[in-house]
Amino acid sequence: xxxxxxxxxxxxxxxxxxxxxxxxxxxxxxxxxxxxxxxxxxxxxxxxxxxxxxxxxxxxxxxxxxxxxxxxxxxxxxxxxxxxxxxxxxxxxxxxxxxxxxxxxxxxxxxxxxxx
Amino acid sequence: xxxxxxxxxxxxxxxxxxxxxxxxxxxxxxxxxxxxxxxxxxxxxxxxxxxxxxxxxxxxxxxxxxxxxxxxxxxxxxxxxxxxxxxxxxxxxxxxxxxxxxxxxxxxxxxxxx
Numbered sequence: 001x002x003x004x005x006x007x008x009x010x011x012x013x014x015x016x017x018x019x020x021x022x023x024x025x026x027x028x029x030x031x032x033x034x035x036x037x038x039x040x041x042x043x044x045x046x047x048x049x050x051x052x053x054x055x056x057x058x059x060x061x062x063x064x065x066x067x068x069x070x071x072x073x074x075x076x077x078x079x080x081x082x083x084x085x086x087x088x089x090x091x092x093x094x095x096x097x098x099x100x101x102x103x104x105x106x107x108x109x110x111x112x113x114x115x116x
Numbered sequence: 117x118x119x120x121x122x123x124x125x126x127x128x129x130x131x132x133x134x135x136x137x138x139x140x141x142x143x144x145x146x147x148x149x150x151x152x153x154x155x156x157x158x159x160x161x162x163x164x165x166x167x168x169x170x171x172x173x174x175x176x177x178x179x180x181x182x183x184x185x186x187x188x189x190x191x192x193x194x195x196x197x198x199x200x201x202x203x204x205x206x207x208x209x210x211x212x213x214x215x216x217x218x219x220x221x222x223x224x225x226x227x228x229x230x
Contacts, residue, residue, distance in 0.1 A: 004159070042203055042220030043160065091159045104150075107159025 002026065004108035006092050012114045018080035021111045023092030025073065030097030031055075033105060034067055034077050037089045049075065050097065082115045089113070120204045125225040134191045136224050138204030141185050149180060149187045152203045154223070160203060164189070191226075199228045 005024040013019050025032050030051050035043035046065065048056040051072040060067070064083070069075040079086055089112050093105040121139040128134045140149065148167050152160035164171055166178040166187070177190040191198060201223040 040222070042201075042223050044220070093159065104162045104165070105160075107161065109157070110159050112157075 004092055004094055004106055006090075006108040006111055008111055009109065010112045010114075012116065013082055014116050015084055016081040018078065019082055019113065020079075021077045021090050021092075021113075023075045023077070023108060025075070025092070025094030026106055028096070029094035029106075030072070031095045031103070032069055032075050033093040033095075034075070035091040035093065037091055037110070039088070043091055046077070079113075082113075084115050087113055087115045119219055120206055120221050122202075122204050122221065122224045124222065125227070127227050127229065128194055129229050130195055131193050134194050134198075134226060134228075136189045136191075136202055136204075136226070137186060138189070139186050140204070140206045143184050143206050144208075146208050147206045148208070149178065149184075150205045150207070151176070151178065151189045152205065152220075154201045154203065160220075163202075194226075194228045196228050196230060199226060201225050 004026055007022050011019055023032065032049040034046045036046050037043040044059060046060045047054060047067045049069045052069045064081060065079055067075060067077045077090060089110040091107055091110045093107045095103045095105045122136065126134065126136060148165055150165040151163040153163050154160040164173055164176050164178045166180050168180050168184060171178045179188040179190065187204065189202060203220045203223040205220060
């Protein structure tokens with residue numbers, strides 16, 4: 001079974017530039033998550049989708065971050081404009097969805113972003 | 117949202133059993149306890165989940181006392197490849213239908229020495 005795919009794996013940009021990350025969840029998984037993991041810390045949830053609807057985006061800095069999952073499958077996370085403090089690993093995860101019992105999340109390898 | 121407290125780091129030697137304890141005093145009735153493992157440059161990986169008493173799988177065991185205010189992840193006979201960060205999480209199992217946000221915390225850095 002293919003896992004969660006993310007691209008790019010690495011990205012270096014200058015502050016005030018924009019950047020986008022892409023995630024392809026495991027086939028059939030209805031729930032998709034984006035996390036931000038700063039070095040030395042645990043992942044922090046940015047946004048959670050249920051199919052193509054947003055379940056939780058309370059920790060998403062909406063003045064600069066945006067995310068979409070238009071067809072309920074792939075998702076993109078965008079930062080515009082980027083700040084130095086956005087340097088982190090951005091993780092995408094997916095799970096089966098509500099009513100499926102145990103909601104194990106499967107994580108992708110992440111995109112490592114460095115803002116200079 | 118129930119937060120968790122774990123040791124920041126632990127050291128062990130190959131072949132030993134490792135027990136990592138997590139405190140979650142504010143756990144709710146419908147919360148499950150889940151442990152994830154994360155290697156450098158990889159996303160976290162599910163290890164085990166439980167609600168009460170003891171759960172065992174091919175990788176680890178999870179011990180949960182009756183009051184559920186703590187839990188212990190037990191890794192039998194660790195090897196060098198078990199060196200990783202281990203996260204204890206508490207939240208409703210069916211997170212897709214709630215605002216049950218997963219809180220990872222800083223986790224426990226386990227280092228296994230030869």
